[in-house]
Amino acid sequence: MMNTNRSRPRFIQLLLLVPFLGLLDAGLYNLAEPKLLGFPFFYWYQLLWVPITVFVIWIVYRSMPHDD
Template sequence: MSKGSGSAVRWLLIIPYIGLLWVPFYNSRDPVLFGFPFFYWYQLLWVPVTAILTYIVYRSTRDAD
């Protein structure tokens, strides 16, 4: 993999920031999932999503170095 494509994959790390930066988007109680208000489960959903994105970036840039 070329160095340029590894740099492009690093842009995936910005997705969690965009998803969590604008608090008014998820500052509500509804919809409720398993008794958790939207405000909480939306943030908790980003934990595994961020881990998966970090893994993808790690695997794609590790071979480039």
């Protein structure tokens, strides 16, 4: 029988790849336009990933079983 409790966290852990893949190829976002508050796209795109990454890590952490 397949243990769904064990496969679920592994699937959720794949969410950690999202920020990695979003920032992997700098050539895709190495642009000056569009600007946001005077910041070129290159900078604000990367800064946008900071809260996204925090949120993804929080989701993965909350979904993992802990021995409290």
